[in-house]
Amino acid sequence: MEKPKVKSLAVPRFASEQDEARWWSGAEGRVFLKQQSSARTATGSAGSKLVAKLARAGSVQIALRLPSPDLARARTIAERKGIGYQTLLKMLVHEGLQRAENQK
Numbered sequence: 001m002e003k004p005k006v007k008s009l010a011v012p013r014f015a016s017e018q019d020e021a022r023w024w025s026g027a028e029g030r031v032f033l034k035q036q037s038s039a040r041t042a043t044g045s046a047g048s049k050l051v052a053k054l055a056r057a058g059s060v061q062i063a064l065r066l067p068s069p070d071l072a073r074a075r076t077i078a079e080r081k082g083i084g085y086q087t088l089l090k091m092l093v094h095e096g097l098q099r100a101e102n103q104k
Contacts, residue, residue, distance in 0.1 A: 018095070
């Protein structure tokens with residue numbers, strides 16, 4: 001049996017970081033990541049500007065205590081999205097800080 005051809009997705013241009021975060025956490029972003037990880041090619045794709053920006057920013061290790069149910073929810077959501085739970089938590093903190101900063 002022949003496998004159906006799947007259209008390869010490209011990362012679109014985003015109007016804002018919030019739009020980009022929504023795309024990456026949505027179905028198309030997950031499909032794109034799965035395609036990229038399954039292809040494992042060395043094409044040197046530019047990737048996401050937000051992910052590149054966060055990767056360039058130095059990170060500091062901290063200890064953060066979370067209620068067990070919240071951590072379990074984060075792990076469940078991250079698994080559903082196809083990302084690590086720490087990545088999900090970093091994205092949520094980043095989005096929350098952006099939102100709080102934009103409120104007056």
